Amino acid sequence: MTFQQFAFNNVMRNKSLYIAYFLSIAFAVMVFFIYGVFAFHPGLAAREIGDVAQIGLLVAQMLIYIFSFFFVLFSMSTFIKSRSREFGLLVMLGITNRQLRWLIFIENMVIGFGATVAGVTSGLVLVKLLLLTAESLIGMNGELSFYMPYRALGLTFAAFILLFLCISLFTVLFFRGLRPIDLIKGSSRPKPEPRASIWLSIISLILIGSGYSVSLTAEGLEVVYALPPVTAAVVVGTYLLFTQISVYTIRLLKHNRKLMWRRTNLLFFADLAYRMKDNANTFFLVTVLSTVAFSAIGALVGFKTILTESIERPFAFEYVSHVGNSPERTEIVIKAIERSLRAEKIKFTKMYAEFQSYKQAGDGKPVMILKESEYNALAAVEKGTTLQLGVSEAAVIQPKNVLAGREPPKEQQLIVDGHGKPMQIIQVADLSIPGYDKYYVMDDGSFAELPEPLSTDYYYVFKVDDLASTEAIGQQLYSEIGQSGNDRFFPLAFEIKKLLQSYNAVMFVGLFIGVIFFISSGSFLYLRLYMDISEDKAKYNSIMKLGLTKSELSKIVTRQMAVLFFLPIIIALIHGTVALIALQRMFYFTLFRESVIVLSAFAIIQVVYFIIIRSSYLRQLLLEKDE
Secondary structure, eight states: OHHHHHHHHHHHHHHHHHHHHHHHHHHHHHHHHHHHHHHHHHHHHSSSTHHHHHHHHHHHEEEEHHHHHHHHHHHHHHHHTTTHHHHHHHHHHTTOOHHHHHHHHHHHHHHHHHHHHHHHHHHHHHHHHHHHHHHHHHHTTSSSSSOOOOOHHHHHHHHHHHHHHHHHHGGGGGGTTHHHHHHHHOOOOOOOOOOOOOHHHHHHHHHHHHHHHHHOOOOHEEEHHHHHHHHHHHHHHHHHHIIIIIIHHHHHHHHHHHHHHHHHHHHHHHHHHHHHHHHHHHHHHHHHHHHHHHHHHHHHHHHHHHHHHHHOOOEEEEEETTOOOOOHHHHHHHHHHHHHHHTTOOOEEEEEEEEEEEEBTOOOOOEEEEHHHHHHHHHHHHHOOOOOOOEEEEEEOOOOOOTBBBOOOOOOOEEEEOOOEEEEEEEEEOOBBBBBOEEEEEEOOOOOOOOOOEEEEEEEEESSSGGGGHHHHHHHHHHHHEEEETTEEEEHHHHHHHHHHHHHHHHHHHHHHHHHHHHHHHHHHHHHHHHHHHHHHHHHHHHTTTTTOOHHHHHHHHHHHHHHHHHHHHHHHHHHHHHHHHHHHHTTTTOOOHHHHHHHHHHHHHHHHHHHHHHHHHHTTTTHOOO
């Protein structure tokens, strides 16, 4: 057997230890490759959103690559520490330090090359389906056909082979200065009893509690200003939670004799305290990664709802003719809209209103005013709330800006320059009209008393029952009519399509990044669990000789694994929930449904992952006993 075969057989013998790490890296390679396929796709480059999407895809590849580097580095250091006894025996049997480093280098490259090939192969298998899915998601029917992605293949292989080469060269430095006795002892040295500070535990609760309090009470732009200090406080508090509070809580429980002497609780809590202390850094890392995944994906899904609702209007087509626009152009545009709707046999309701421009008395700020009867006619078509204004009464129409995160300011009265008569503002409404962030409505009598306006905008709307049927017409009219400085045409269905195309491209990029973070966080737990598998086998086999049954062992291990797996996820779910609530308060917009969907999906995935890992771990743990 050659030295290279020996290294390869070492990898195969430790496949249960390497499998989660191998699959996680293969998944990262697959996503990196798929992003490359999309980034270099000729059909995407030809689209209006192509530049934005390609930049987003390339940035996503960079983030995945950077994350993969640190994930591989952490994983390889974990594996090397878990196999230190094996390496110590090899040194005692005569292997030189140079040969040992060469062995580790070959093993790393074998795993890296295998994961790269597996990831690229999986990507090639799935890419056709994903191209079809992206066509539907982004709205590019038939434009993302399959092609042979040579550039993506070359970039993926070059990037990840280089990554594993660098990591392999770096990891051999772990063995410099170590004696054989240090390698053989490994992690079997006696561990001191886990200790925790009550004061650090209290500080942890204060930091997390204050971070939550600020997040749940801040509104609008206050959320943005509070984000850095709140994030820092919660991150530090989370670290202390795992290093101090968890250990301190177990110590308190161990003083409860009734609880500790019940069935196998003594064994369960005694071992759990050490596991919590040893795995505190891993739990902290998993919690942070999972919180980022929850918050990012929840925010992406929520933003889609916010953006869609911010552009929604009650009318299929809107056309505004400003001062300076010729009556002939206005007539041509209106007739073109009517002709297109009739050609497609789409029933419509046409309405018209005039926005008159004046200056406010005192500060001279321009205001747009609409009379009550015209506003109510528009609102009635929308099936919205109509106004009932008395003499000398007005209403301010200023929709809440969900993107800027602000509520309309409260106003008491309106005084038009040259009119002099104060109009009491008694109502606030939100009939959104493109181009008018704010306008006023007066009762018809007071409106008739106004002086000559500075200018008049002519506003035409077309209401239809089936908005989706106007998408193609809107696109055609948009290209024919165009835009000028004196008028504005707004085809709602087409504008929503353009917005969703751009946003879905961004969401497609962000979704997989969040999934990678979540899968990798589960892999960290898996790696830490299997790092101590040899010691756990010896420990539990010794206890089973004293009378512990397989059923009791299964219950102890399941309870410990449940704590180890779900405690970081539960903390991350709570952090993610608070973050999404803060996002709601920032935009004055409810994201309850989106938050529940995202967080529930991640919770279900984690439960399935736990069931699979538990079954595999118990099988490995009982293997030696069965033999």
